[in-house]
Amino acid sequence: MKPTPSTLALVPFVSVDDMMKIVNTIGPARMIAEIATYIEADFLRWEQFDKTPRVASHSREGVIELMPTSDGETYGFKYVNGHPANMARGFQTVTAFGVLANVANGYPVLLSEMTILTALRTAATSVVAAKYLAPKGAKTMAMIGNGAQCEFQALGFREVLGIETVRLYDIDPAATAKAAKNLEGHGLTVVPCKTAEDAVAGAQIITTCTADKQYATILTDNMVGAGVHLNAIGGDCPGKTELHRDILLRSDIFVEYPPQTRIEGEIQQLDDDHAVTELWQVIAGKTEGRRDARQITLFDSVGFATEDFSALRYIRDQLERTGHFVELDMLADPDDTRDLFGMVQRAG
Amino acid sequence: MKPTPSTLALVPFVSVDDMMKIVNTIGPARMIAEIATYIEADFLRWEQFDKTPRVASHSREGVIELMPTSDGETYGFKYVNGHPANMARGFQTVTAFGVLANVANGYPVLLSEMTILTALRTAATSVVAAKYLAPKGAKTMAMIGNGAQCEFQALGFREVLGIETVRLYDIDPAATAKAAKNLEGHGLTVVPCKTAEDAVAGAQIITTCTADKQYATILTDNMVGAGVHLNAIGGDCPGKTELHRDILLRSDIFVEYPPQTRIEGEIQQLDDDHAVTELWQVIAGKTEGRRDARQITLFDSVGFATEDFSALRYIRDQLERTGHFVELDMLADPDDTRDLFGMVQRAG
Numbered sequence: 001m002k003p004t005p006s007t008l009a010l011v012p013f014v015s016v017d018d019m020m021k022i023v024n025t026i027g028p029a030r031m032i033a034e035i036a037t038y039i040e041a042d043f044l045r046w047e048q049f050d051k052t053p054r055v056a057s058h059s060r061e062g063v064i065e066l067m068p069t070s071d072g073e074t075y076g077f078k079y080v081n082g083h084p085a086n087m088a089r090g091f092q093t094v095t096a097f098g099v100l101a102n103v104a105n106g107y108p109v110l111l112s113e114m115t116i117l118t119a120l121r122t123a124a125t126s127v128v129a130a131k132y133l134a135p136k137g138a139k140t141m142a143m144i145g146n147g148a149q150c151e152f153q154a155l156g157f158r159e160v161l162g163i164e165t166v167r168l169y170d171i172d173p174a175a176t177a178k179a180a181k182n183l184e185g186h187g188l189t190v191v192p193c194k195t196a197e198d199a200v201a202g203a204q205i206i207t208t209c210t211a212d213k214q215y216a217t218i219l220t221d222n223m224v225g226a227g228v229h230l231n232a233i234g235g236d237c238p239g240k241t242e243l244h245r246d247i248l249l250r251s252d253i254f255v256e257y258p259p260q261t262r263i264e265g266e267i268q269q270l271d272d273d274h275a276v277t278e279l280w281q282v283i284a285g286k287t288e289g290r291r292d293a294r295q296i297t298l299f300d301s302v303g304f305a306t307e308d309f310s311a312l313r314y315i316r317d318q319l320e321r322t323g324h325f326v327e328l329d330m331l332a333d334p335d336d337t338r339d340l341f342g343m344v345q346r347a348g
Numbered sequence: 349m350k351p352t353p354s355t356l357a358l359v360p361f362v363s364v365d366d367m368m369k370i371v372n373t374i375g376p377a378r379m380i381a382e383i384a385t386y387i388e389a390d391f392l393r394w395e396q397f398d399k400t401p402r403v404a405s406h407s408r409e410g411v412i413e414l415m416p417t418s419d420g421e422t423y424g425f426k427y428v429n430g431h432p433a434n435m436a437r438g439f440q441t442v443t444a445f446g447v448l449a450n451v452a453n454g455y456p457v458l459l460s461e462m463t464i465l466t467a468l469r470t471a472a473t474s475v476v477a478a479k480y481l482a483p484k485g486a487k488t489m490a491m492i493g494n495g496a497q498c499e500f501q502a503l504g505f506r507e508v509l510g511i512e513t514v515r516l517y518d519i520d521p522a523a524t525a526k527a528a529k530n531l532e533g534h535g536l537t538v539v540p541c542k543t544a545e546d547a548v549a550g551a552q553i554i555t556t557c558t559a560d561k562q563y564a565t566i567l568t569d570n571m572v573g574a575g576v577h578l579n580a581i582g583g584d585c586p587g588k589t590e591l592h593r594d595i596l597l598r599s600d601i602f603v604e605y606p607p608q609t610r611i612e613g614e615i616q617q618l619d620d621d622h623a624v625t626e627l628w629q630v631i632a633g634k635t636e637g638r639r640d641a642r643q644i645t646l647f648d649s650v651g652f653a654t655e656d657f658s659a660l661r662y663i664r665d666q667l668e669r670t671g672h673f674v675e676l677d678m679l680a681d682p683d684d685t686r687d688l689f690g691m692v693q694r695a696g
Contacts, residue, residue: 008439009364015677016357017695024696028689055403057418059451064423066414070405075412077427079447081454087685091356091453095679099427103407105439106429115680119688148682151689175686182690328676329363331443332463334496337435338523340467341376341499342530347365348372 009333014112014315018324022315023116025322029186032156035124036131038310043128046280048072049306053260061085063237069305075101076309078114082237084211093148093211094118100312107331110316114308121311122303123152125256126231127160129299130205132282132289133254134229138204139164144196144218144242145210145234146170146179153207153231154179158188161205165189169199171210197223207231208242221246226294233301235266243298245269251298254279254289256307265300276300357681362460362663366672370663371464373670377534380504383472384479386658391476394628396420397654401608404585409433411585417653423449424657426462430585432559441496441559442466448660455679458664462656469659470651471500473604474579475508477647478553480630480637481602482577486552487512492544492566492590493558493582494518494527501555501579502527506536509553513537517547519558545571555579556590569594574642581649583614591646593617599646602627602637604655613648624648 014022023031042049050070057064062083069076080096087093096114101107130138141163143150150168157163166188170176176192183190193199200206200223208218211234224230224247235241243266253276255261262272279299282289290297319325334343362370371379390397402415410431417424428444435441444462449455478486489511491498498516505511514536518524524540531538541547548554548571556566559582572578572595583589591614601624603609610620627647630637638645667673682691 013676016680017677019680020692020695023692028692050405052403055400055414055416057398057416057423057451059418059420061452062454064416064418064449064451064454066403066416066425068403068405068414070407070412072407075405077414079425079449079456081449083452083454086453089453090685091455092680092682092685092688095455097456097678101412101427101429103405103412104409104431105434105437106410106412106431107439107443108427108445113678113680116688116692147686148688178684178687178690182687182693328361329365330445330461332364332367332440332461334440336526337438337440338495339526339530340440340464340496342526344368344371344376344464345530347368 009329009331010327011108011111011330012319012325013328014325016113016116019113019116021324022318022322028152029155029159032120032124032127032152033159035121035311035314036127036160038314039121039124039307040128040283042306042310043280043283051257053263054305067305067308069309070103073103074313075103076312078305078308080118087211098308098312100316110312111328112312112315117311117315119149119152121307122149122233123156125301125307126153126207126233126299127156129254129279129301130157130161130229130231133297133299134161135204135227135290135293140167140203141205141207142167142199142203144169144199144206144208146175147209147211149209149233150179151182153209154183154188155186157205163205165191167191167193167199167203169193169196205229205231207233209233210242214240216242217244218242219247220244224296226296228296230296230298231301232266232298235300237264238268241266241269248298251296252277253298253300254282255300256302256304260304261300261302264302267300357677357679358675359456359459359678360667360673361676362673364461364464367461367464369672370666370670376500377503377507380468380472380475380500381507383469383659383662384475384508386662387469387472387655388476388631390654390658391628391631399605401611402653415653415656417657418451421451422661423451424660426653426656428466435559446656446660448664458660459676460660460663465659465663467497467500469655470497470581471504473649473655474501474555474581474647475504477602477627477649478505478509478577478579481645481647482509483552483575483638483641488515488551489553489555490515490547490551492517492547492554492556494523495557495559497557497581498527499530501557502531502536503534505553511553513539515539515541515547515551517541517544553577553579555581557581558590562588564590565592566590567595568592572644574644576644578644578646579649580614580646583648585612586616589614589617596646599644600625601646601648602630603648604650604652608652609648609650612650615648
């Protein structure tokens with residue numbers, strides 16, 4: 001008889017504590033940059049992926065979603081919730097975990113916390129899009145909304161795009177103060193601002209990342225000048241948008257996966273046939289990204305399953321590098337695969 | 349600062365080892381009977397559930413599926429694979445794990461192995477259906493296919509339906525021998541048979557549970573006499589059926605969730621509008637189950653998300669009773685929910 005549990009039964013598990021150790025071993029900015037290379041590589045082979053809009057279970061309080069995808073060799077999915085009222089009750093608005101599995105035999109090969117990892121991959125995705133869409137030589141980014149995603153965005157844009165200054169604004173000054181303090185010593189000039197108008201002044205990149213579950217107008221039309229790149233993250237579920245519709249009409253809009261973005265993104269405000277460009281086509285050189293210095297580009301980011309897949313793939317590749325995981329006895333593995341009952345009975 | 353990780357970050361995890369201990373503490377037959385009461389209770393409130401066909405990712409080798417559902421208070425999903433070629437390579441055909449979560453805040457409240465639990469819930473579901481559909485006073489069941497599900501079926505039918513004799517047949521005599529040996533001392537008369545025809549002789553209930561991924565004909569028309577209840581489990585994915593079409597045409601067919609069964613069940617052999625009855629309507633007294641002693645009833649079972657939900661709900665209720673679980677640090681829980689970055693940074 002094999003020892004119980006056999007190695008086939010074990011799935012590497014990256015806990016929150018493990019993930020924090022991985023981030024601190026590699027460094028958050030470098031890790032975002034490295035995840036960005038995985039995301040970019042997977043966007044390049046976009047057509048290999050099974051793609052489907054996320055499977056959402058909506059309730060009065062929020063949403064629970066499953067986001068599956070597969071490249072034919074590896075399958076992945078993320079469980080993620082979005083509950084805007086959580087913050088006031090002492091819970092995270094978004095928590096997540098994810099799994100990778102071997103398509104050939106269906107066995108899971110990784111279980112990982114993804115609350116932290118989602119923050120990293122969201123920043124990494126923004127960075128990948130901005131690489132292709134932001135104006136050349138951009139040095140200043142406005143960050144509207146200074147919640148859990150804020151610092152990851154700032155560090156990612158510093159590391160990969162060379163952003164030197166971030167201008168912070170949040171309706172709650174405490175959030176801005178929190179972000180400013182966390183960003184000390186990370187090589188950025190941080191400018192806390194008292195209004196959104198002040199924050200966007202002189203910024204070549206404007207990132208919006210607020211959490212209200214409602215049609216909000218974080219940016220109005222007159223706040224967005226020519227040549228700006230908009231990185232809109234917070235409009236990510238039905239009924240939740242951040243930008244005034246007029247901004248969308250002046251922008252060239254880039255999205256991850258149109259069937260999902262039309263339901264969840266800023267473009268839910270537009271007609272169903274409003275022209276948008278798929279980001280992967282820009283990355284693959286099939287279509288142009290930014291054409292000129294006066295163009296307003298908008299990355300209407302809602303987060304897509306392939307990005308989580310890329311992030312999980314990255315984490316799996318760090319297991320040996322960092323050693324930060326434990327093995328879970330998650331899969332039954334009887335000696336004779338037909339003898340599940342016998343295995344249970346003999347354990348008694 | 350809270351201690352790290354705080355209790356909010358912890359999710360109870362039932363490993364394979366824990367699940368075996370739970371089964372052996374409660375006893376497999378009693379546990380199947382108890383799960384059956386949860387499944388029946390949830391079928392009774394069928395209309396409260398969010399229902400959707402499972403989300404399947406098919407490959408040449410098999411399928412990986414996510415099966416989500418929610419009753420408005422609790423959300424659950426199962427990850428399950430089906431890889432017919434696995435057995436020959438020393439892997440389980442089916443492995444699974446599942447999660448329950450709190451709809452109000454989206455936080456997972458249970459992670460559990462479900463390879464063993466699925467075997468238990470499948471047997472429990474068969475038993476619930478047979479309670480309403482099998483002929484009164486049935487004492488003999490034929491079990492065609494003596495793989496991983498076989499013993500669980502036999503014990504469930506003994507415990508709840510009062511079955512006294514099981515007649516076993518498998519194309520591989522070693523599988524039959526395995527099942528017969530495992531069933532020793534469990535209060536059943538076990539009759540190994542050399543042919544399927546022999547196995548069904550005198551049986552009032554015929555359970556088919558084979559694993560080939562193909563259109564197979566485990567039962568032909570002449571093998572099924574009047575008054576029999578057919579419990580067809582193995583036809584559970586597109587292209588995989590076990591019964592000759594003529595049997596279906598002579599039977600009254602009961603299913604879990606028609607949109608899923610028409611794709612995956614025996615009835616994929618029939619026209620899309622062939623009349624079937626939903627099992628929950630029988631349980632809820634909205635329609636008749638078995639009408640007379642000569643009727644052939646067929647439970648075309650493919651396994652539905654609510655059954656996994658019921659089984660997970662049952663396991664959650666056993667955590668305190670048995671103590672067999674560990675807590676996983678799976679959810680990030682910063683002091684200030686907006687300060688995810690600060691939490692990571694301070695851990696460094």
